Amino acid sequence: MKNILLGFVLIFLLIQIIQPARNIDYGQVPSTDISKVYKLPENVQSVLTNSCYDCHSNSTHYPFYSYIQPLSYYLEKHIKKGKEELNFNEWGSYSRRKQANKLESIAHQIQQKKMPLTSYTYLHPEAKLSEKQIEEMVRWVEQMQVENER
């Protein structure tokens, strides 16, 4: 029993050596960021920053446990997938068509409470969106869609 435990501890310590590259962008807000493309209302900007940017931008606010393996591995994979799907820092480089698609998907995902992920809000309760915030986001998307059609 003692040996097994020791084995686990050893494995745990060993995997700490593997530390993936961090998703941190120390520079300024890039020129392709969504806030440079649209004039974002404050409430929308704060929702994006607080609830979306950890996985959908080039800059994640890492919690302390993110430095502990294997959690860090798990997180890094999540972030990579999230950025592939949608990266608010690269919004300006998306085609108009892609922007329109993403806006539509953002509204759907938020409205259906599929985003932010429950696994994320469980650890980041402050990122959870209130009914009011959900409504504000959906309304903002609709507004943008009307503007884009013009």
Added chain:
Amino acid sequence: MKNILTVLLVGVLLYSCNKNSSSKKTAETDLKTQEEQSVEAVPLKAENDSEKDIKKSTVSSVFSIKQIVEGYLPLKNALTKDDSKTASLEAKKLYSILKKQDGSKLNSEVKDILESAAENAEHIGEKSDDIAHQREHLLSLSNDIADLIKEKGTDGLKLYQDFCPMYNNGKGGTWISESEEIINPYEGQKMINCGSIKKVF
């Protein structure tokens, strides 16, 4: 002590979970490369029907509206039958068709459409357990196909653009159909005939 043990156990569990999913992923990519190889006109062996189909529909690498529409229609038809599994399979085929299109002679608008269509097809392929999500992307994909037809014609196919005013919270949604009869892919069996012909190509 108990706490440390729990942390360790959770850690080991998570680690093994990750390992599993990552090996699954490599298996998937393996499959993808396999498909791609078989598509690239090196017909070594076709182990199953779906692989054969993919090959058949994507032998040439020129741009062909016909290929794309013929990839789209079975996907749309699967969703009229509420069959998310078949829809996922057909979407994967459509994805590889779209990726095989030769974009070198196309203008940027058409390229954007193809890219968007491929992304939509990819999502439908991935979400075989979420038909509502598949339908959201079918809506976007159908718009892509309609725009593609506007740019490039139908390649001789007789097609209809149908419209259902109820879908998407009353915002409505269109789809492309090969038949004059209305068979709605968005609302499922309960409203299968909802809609009207908006345009004939």
